[in-house]
Amino acid sequence: MLSVYEGFFTGGARILHSDVVLGLQEGGQHHRVLSVHGEVLREATRQPMRDDACYRSLTAAGVQVTSLGRTYGLPEDAAGDPAVFTGPELAETARAMAGADVILSLKEQPLGLLNQRGLPRRPVVVSLHRSDPENQGGALDELKAAIADGTVVACVCCAESTRAAYEAAGIPAGLLHVIPNGVDLLRFRPDPARRVRLRAALGIPDQAPVVVFAARYDAMKNVPLFLRAARAWLRREPAGHVLMCGSGMTEDQPGLRADIEAAFGDDARLADRLHLLGVRRDMENVYAAADVVALTSAWGEAAPLCLIEGMMCGAVPVATDVGDSAAIVSGHGFVTPPDPDAIASAWDDAVAARADLAPVLAGSRERFSRTRMIASYAALIDRVHAEAVRQPLPEPFRP
Known part of the structure; x- marks a missing residue:
């Protein structure tokens, strides 16, 4: 081959x-x-x-x-x-x-x-x-x-x-x-020890709600929409933290810096709880540390790995309706319109529902094997x- x-x-x-x-x-x-x-x-x-x-x-x-x-x-x-x-x-x-x-x-x-x-x-x-x-x-x-x-x-x-x-x-x-x-179900699974270690490394309290966005910096991923939703959510959730990882999700990406400035505006202090992690080789740790895995793509998606990997680690998926995202999320999380306030509200709902959805996510593992x-x-x-x-x-x- x-x-x-x-x-x-x-x-x-x-x-x-x-x-x-x-x-x-x-x-x-x-x-x-x-x-x-x-x-x-x-x-x-x-x-x-x-x-x-x-x-x-x-x-x-x-x-x-x-x-x-x-x-x-x-x-x-x-x-x-x-x-x-x-x-x-x-x-x-x-x-x-x-x-x-x-x-x-x-x-x-x-x-x-x-x-x-x-x-x-x-x-x-x-x-x-x-x-x-x-x-x-x-x-x-x-x-x-x-x-x-x-x-x-x-x-x-x-x-x-x-x-x-x-x-x-x-x-x-x-x-x-x-x-x-x-995905590899041995690698991608809920793990309390990984959750504690990653949060400690980033200075995030054990009980703080965390949203992860795993995507490359690309127009298809609709990063500006994600950042506007992050601002709305961080304003209403004083303990919340947002993780952004993937190629281009770093301080030295000029487009991302401009997007953050445009989204947060006068609320720049909120960006202190926005963690830019870049490319990670330990996504199983990042997902295990999160409560929500988010996707805000505008087009092009088919079956996003981030949603599957995040779900298998216990994070509740919240996604826009692009490609097969809605079918993947159905019964496991929330599908949203491309509106920042609606997305932020869905993140709140996902955090609140995480414990109740844990058995559902566990029961779907074979489907994503x-x-x-x-x-x-x-x-x-x-x-x-x-x-x-x-x-x-x-x-x-x-x-």
């Missing part, structure tokens, strides 16, 4: 896909990963591949990870068309593909590489993790081209909203398979491989 990544940078899709690769390798498949970019600049954060948590977990498990060595968004980027690949890059890709029976593409962006002429013919399964295919630049066209060519033989949708959006965009329904996201997700991926890949053996794809014509 070969997985092709656009690059290694923080985000739920990469975390989820990397966990799938690890799970499939644990189950006996042999996997390697090829990354188009070796370093990226996103959310004002420079992210080298070798510093990435997913890269480290994959290589620690024996998964070979290589890169074409490209950079993205950095000052030293070479000028030129990013869709034009060099001879050495195509040769490296061909060598990686030749050793694989099936290829997994992390989202549709790597298809710009896999669609290049002259590469070995292998069945490709594309993992789709958003509900807005029209906002993915030229990637949707690359997906359609790969389907028309017969290269893409299946698409894994992490949510029903993903399946519906891509079918509406013209992807054949028979290629779209829904495999809901799952990583084991279930990995087994579904393995079954689909086995089917794709069996069909490819029966009907091998023709090699491209070489004059």
